[in-house]
Amino acid sequence: MLSNLLAAAANVPATPAWTPTVGIIIxxxxxxxxxxxxxxxxxxxxxxxxxxxxxxxxxxxxxxxxHIIGIGIVLGLTNIGRL
Numbered sequence: 001m002l003s004n005l006l007a008a009a010a011n012v013p014a015t016p017a018w019t020p021t022v023g024i025i026i027x028x029x030x031x032x033x034x035x036x037x038x039x040x041x042x043x044x045x046x047x048x049x050x051x052x053x054x055x056x057x058x059x060x061x062x063x064x065x066x067h068i069i070g071i072g073i074v075l076g077l078t079n080i081g082r083l
Contacts, residue, residue, distance in 0.1 A: 016078045025073055030066025037062040 016022060037043060038053050046055035054062070077083035 013075075013079055016074060016083055021083065022074050025077075026067055026070030029070035029073060030063050033066035033069060034059065034062040 034054070037058050040058070043054045043058045046057045048055055049059055052059065074083060
């Protein structure tokens with residue numbers, strides 16, 4: 001099994017180092033997903049966040065999904081050579 005993992009590791013693209021550009025991409029994608037999360041069916045279920053039109057659980061879910069989308073964008077841009 002170790003030889004299979006080593007063989008697959010040779011084909012994995014390089015992972016980008018953290019830079020302010022990477023942080024900006026992930027932050028912007030998280031904010032966009034947070035803004036889109038107000039459009040779900042029941043964003044106010046659970047404890048409310050002061051100053052935001054979403055609940056704590058919706059906020060955490062939106063931030064997690066925003067990070068996933070942001071990481072996908074960063075890896076995609078790195079793969080095509082733009083980052």
